[in-house]
């Protein structure tokens with residue numbers, strides 16, 4: 001057990017050692033990584049992010065590179081997401097809307113939402129996969145082949161989407177500042193990211209918590225740390241909603257139950273035969289408990305600060 005302390009990258013307060021973990025989901029490395037939790041803002045972060053190992057830790061089998069599956073759980077999730085997006089888009093003023101999906105792959109989300117509102121004039125994607133460029137073009141989206149860290153544009157967007165992206169980057173504050181400059185004055189940013197202040201995070205801390213997505217999630221926020229994240233940008237949080245985190249329960253439980261046996265066949269854990277069943281059960285469980293307690297995924301809406 002380590003009892004090391006480091007300084008929090010977000011608020012510079014003391015952060016205590018939280019756990020030590022390795023890649024239980026894609027088995028891309030044997031290395032163990034230390035995680036720390038800030039005593040002030042609650043940020044949970046990886047000690048040394050493997051910034052030079054991106055091509056190793058994101059293998060070709062990585063789920064966001066492959067086409068989404070059409071299981072019943074996926075279809076329900078898709079239906080709920082589209083319903084949420086339709087509501088958000090309806091509330092953005094203007095006659096013509098431009099949408100940008102950062103990390104949007106071939107455009108599976110944009111395909112679903114671009115016909116939900118007649119005012120949607122253009123849809124664009126920023127992502128790093130060259131194969132997705134062709135798919136996106138076939139689907140009628142503009143594709144910028146770039147990491148968000150190096151991406152720049154003079155265009156303004158009325159809706160900017162970052163689904164499960166901000167937890168993967170080295171300097172999330174910088175990304176939020178940058179996005180603020182791409183957003184039209186009345187526009188809105190929607191972010192989906194894990195919540196480190198959830199039951200399952202506490203419950204599986206000693207074993208493996210799926211929210212770590214080790215070693216690919218570098219900063220896992222809580223409601224408190226999200227307010228600090230937007231602090232220096234032009235943006236502020238206008239709404240925070242919790243949503244189901246069934247995959248995290250599933251990863252956590254499979255590692256707890258199967259342990260070292262999983263390491264032998266090195267099959268991505270998302271392809272485990274029990275995955276669809278366990279995640280369907282926990283999607284229902286989280287849907288019910290979500291009415292009473294914060295679950296392990298958050299949706300955050302950001303808008304320009306009112307004094308700007």
Ligand SMILES: [Zn+2]
Nearest residue numbers: 008011038041
């Ligand atoms: Zn902190």
